[in-house]
Amino acid sequence: DIPTDGEVRRENYIYYHCRELDGIDFSQLTKKVMRAGTWEAEVPTIVGPIKPRGHFLPRDWQAAQSATDRPVKITLPGPLTIADTVADAYYQDERLLGAALADAINHEILALAKAGCTWIQVDEPVFAREPEKALAFGIENLERCFHGAPPSVTRSMHMCCGYPDMLDNEAYPKADPNAYFSLAPTLDESSIQAVSIEDAHRHNDLSLLEHFTDTQVIFGVIAIARSRVEPVEEISSRLAQALEHIDAQRLIAAPDCGLGMLDRETAVAKMSNLATAAHALG
Numbered sequence: 001d002i003p004t005d006g007e008v009r010r011e012n013y014i015y016y017h018c019r020e021l022d023g024i025d026f027s028q029l030t031k032k033v034m035r036a037g038t039w040e041a042e043v044p045t046i047v048g049p050i051k052p053r054g055h056f057l058p059r060d061w062q063a064a065q066s067a068t069d070r071p072v073k074i075t076l077p078g079p080l081t082i083a084d085t086v087a088d089a090y091y092q093d094e095r096l097l098g099a100a101l102a103d104a105i106n107h108e109i110l111a112l113a114k115a116g117c118t119w120i121q122v123d124e125p126v127f128a129r130e131p132e133k134a135l136a137f138g139i140e141n142l143e144r145c146f147h148g149a150p151p152s153v154t155r156s157m158h159m160c161c162g163y164p165d166m167l168d169n170e171a172y173p174k175a176d177p178n179a180y181f182s183l184a185p186t187l188d189e190s191s192i193q194a195v196s197i198e199d200a201h202r203h204n205d206l207s208l209l210e211h212f213t214d215t216q217v218i219f220g221v222i223a224i225a226r227s228r229v230e231p232v233e234e235i236s237s238r239l240a241q242a243l244e245h246i247d248a249q250r251l252i253a254a255p256d257c258g259l260g261m262l263d264r265e266t267a268v269a270k271m272s273n274l275a276t277a278a279h280a281l282g
Contacts, residue, residue: 001275002119004073005064007258013123014077014085018044021104022051023090030087035162036129038173045087050100052107058115065116073119074112076105078145078157080138081126095137102144109145113153120149121156121196125257128161128175131182139183143191156218158196159183160257164225167261172225177204184211194218198256199238200230209245217246220256221277222270227262229269235277243281253278 010016018024029042057074064072077085079101083094091097109120122145127134146155159180164172180197187195188211196218197204209217219242221235239253253274259267 001070002073002252003064003068003070004075005060007075007260009060013075013258014082015044017077017105017108018082018086020053020056022053023048024050024086030089032087034084035126036175038129038162039165043086046090046097048090050097050104052104055108055111057108058111058117061112061115061117071118073121073156074117075121075123075158076108076145078122078124078126078138079105079141080130080133081124084126084130094133095141098137098141099144102141105145106147109153110148113149118152119154119156120146121158121194122146123158125158125160125162125175127159127183128177128179131179134183135186139186139190139192146191154194154216155192156194156196156216157187157192158218158257160196160198160220161202163257164261167225168227169225174202177202180204180208181211184208188212188215194252196220196254199242200256201225203238206242206245209242209251212246212250216250216252218252218254221253222255222274224255224257224259225261227266229266230273232273232277232280235274236280239277239281248282 007013023046024044025047026044028045030045032043033040061072061074079098082101083097088097112120122142127138142157161175194216198220200220200223221238222230242251
């Protein structure tokens, strides 16, 4: 099992990191349409060069790691996803902005690796919303995040199809699941070693898994924005179907995304059933 710290310190998974970067002004808000037109909000503005101030995630990792002998995974927001969630009044070039953000993320990843963290994941849900940008420069900048990381680090990335605005909202517009098919070959050829995808909210065509020939697939088998608790048998059945398309050594059972919308009792029930189902399959 590979636990995380649950990101319980974070206001959200993006801005927690952004507050540790010079160049992003949280007092200067700009209205922006994001996630390929599905969401509009007032967001912080980039007003100068992106620079890391120091290191902060090794502290979070050490606190979580002290509570378990399992390897704790730490997650960071990716360059394309950060760029989509702030307003750029400085770079005016998406590729350059992404590279600057990747360098800042790399600064933190190398510090995590030095502290002893062996599972590091960059979250890039915007890849599924903007696959053309992901292929043009997003995957390049994703790899840039891990430059210089030692072999002890498993280089992981996550791309769900969108986090709904409320629990049990089936009408929320998700990303096109075909984006996974367009991204899989390039990700499989990259230096990324594990790719996290969702499958519980909306089942994929499982032939998708055959496009990952070397990469581990972190496979979402519990929905994170539905209150219904998936039975063990349902999870086991989907995992068994997945194993017809990928070898067991490269399939990791997981939630679709983070569990922030769920109450503790529901989250524990879902994760307990996930663990039971996965372990039953060996």
